[in-house]
Amino acid sequence: MTITQLLECDTLTDVAARIRSHVVDMCAGPEGGHLGGALSCVDVLTALYFSVLDVDTHWPDDPDRDRFLLSKGHAAVALYATLAERGFFPVEELAGFGRAGSRLMGHPVRAVPGVELPTGSLGHGLALGCGFALANRYAGRASRTFVLLGDGELQEGSVWEAAIAAASLRLDRLVAVVDRNGLQLTGPTDAIAPMEPLAERWRSFGWAVREVDGHDPELLADLLDAAAWEPGKPSVLIARTVKGQGLPFLAGRASSHYVTLSPRNHARAISALRVAEALG
Amino acid sequence: MSRATREAYRDSVLALLGRHPELMCLDSDTGLFSADHAAAAGDQYLNLGIAEQNLMGVAAGMAACGRVPFVNTMAAFAASRALEAIKIDIAYNRLPVRIMATHGGLAAGHLGPTHQALEDLAVMRVLPGMTVVVPADAAATEAFVEQSVTLPGPLYVRLGRKPTPPIPAAPPPVIGKAQTLRTGGDVVLVGCGPYPVLACVAAAETLAEQGIEATVLNMHTLRPFDTETLIAAARPATLVITLEEHWRAGGLGGAVAEALAEAQPTRVLRLGVPDKFVDEVGNQEHLVAHYDLTAERVVRAVRTALDTAARSGKTDWKEYHS
DSSP states (O other): OOHHHHTSSOOHHHHHHHHHHHHHHHTTSTTOBOHHHHHTTHHHHHHIIIIIOOOOTTOTTOTTSOEEEESSGGGHHHHHHHHHHHTSSOGGGGGGTTSTTOSOOSSOOTTSTTOOSOOOSTTOHHHHHHHHHHHHHHTTOOOOEEEEEETGGGGSHHHHHHHHHHHHTTOTTEEEEEEEOOEETTEEHHHHSOOOSHHHHHHHTTOEEEEEETTOHHHHHHHHHHOOSSTTSOEEEEEEOOTTTTOTTTTTOGGGSSBOOOHHHHHHHHHHHHHHHHHO | OOBOHHHHHHHHHHHHHHHOTTEEEEEOSOSSSOHHHHHHHGGGEEEOOSOHHHHHHHHHHHHHTTOEEEEEEEHHIIIIITHHIIIIIIITTTOOOEEEEESOBTTTGGGOTTTOBSSHHHHHHTSTTOEEEOOSSHHHHHHHHHHHTTOOSOEEEEOOSSOBOOOOSOSOOBTTBOEEEEOOSSEEEEEOSHHHHHHHHHHHHHHHHTTOOEEEEEOOEEETTOHHHHHHHHTTOSEEEEEEEEESSSSHHHHHHHHHHHHSOOEEEEEEEOSSOOOOOOOHHHHHHHTTOSHHHHHHHHHHHHHHHHHHSOOOTHHHHO
């Protein structure tokens, strides 16, 4: 299906709600999942896959496609749910997450249609994205490369190696998104390693920077679609998000990082998402 | 004529770039490519700066889009600093990145342990799908670079720094196929890299004068490992000696011992750099002599092992663990 058909009756917010519901179901499976950091980036993924990225589910290997890398690979459940909703593979397959025999590994793997390269060890995605963008430029392709980073991930030095390279190579078809949910495994990101003023840091590395509400998929889509914002510069969108967004009993808590939802909390989560949807 | 393997690589890759538009040469400010070399390579050469993890990641990304990047760094930085990027971004994805690692073994000489790589072969040869080669001279380097253009998957090439002598005439070097430099039924001498291979050849000549016939193998490819040639050589022999510019664990000696233990149990004595960081100042030749990675050492090891075995049926292991 084309995006127009997919979105015939739905807004991006409707799609994001369905993806959140899949994420919650997957984290109620036998192994649980990285629930909080998956929910914080669902709206970014929705904007990308349902509005911005030029990809064809019937031709995932199209050499002229836009490319996406989930550098914060632990949010695999969100990526898998998004890829399934987008039509890369059946939504029913998500039920296998964490179960023996499934191809849905805990961190993204290439065996899953739509996944470009495996990620999971933090700090790899931006360099890979530079390689994509560079190769596309050499090939004369107009396609763009998008890389989603966690804000805790920015503590990895290799991110900044790649940030330097992207700016010096003037990779203006490279777009990074930082999922700025402010929390990492053991607590507030800025209590562990202060990164503010984050926008200034990126700007000083030679990037064009925008900082917006990371839970407004329409706004995210418009901004990401408009990149590059400044000619000759790579772009980074700092998406202000909430870890565990959509689940009041977990939102904004570091404990949402990795969760195996009990049957009761699973029901509670589904109810919370329904109520939120009904309230619009 | 003596020639540095790293320069042989540089000149070979420069000649190949024009003929193969898919090739890239990605540098990390190693200085191997002068401004003139870079100009000759045109836009197929890029200096990405002193950032080896990023170098491997960018190379992997480009390879995933159909390019074949040669990446230049020192063996010490490739095999340890950038190892995770090599493991996950390159090897895991079976991408055709060619890791051209200079200053291998003791080649960094007086620059010291920060720049020496005595673990790289052990590290690289355990990565699934990684081809690992150690050219013994400039001619082999040229051959391997040429062969690498169509080689599937990733490749690690250990190169030197300063000029090293050519090895004696041998069958043409082919990745994955050990070169038999001499045939003899008593012992097998296995080396990789310039000085160890030359030492094995010289040792075999001395041993022949003493009535001991040695097969000499240049085991330039550590993965995929040419077990077949090794087993055939070891079958008539009572002793296999390995010699390498590498710590004794996990490199050529490890690969030979693993292969023979499973397929053709034979006594293996592993000669290499002692199990410690280099604390001696000197160039490569000095350090090779200092750690006794020499023909004389090989001869002594063979004589001691054979004599002790003849006397008591046992080997004096202390000789090899020093």
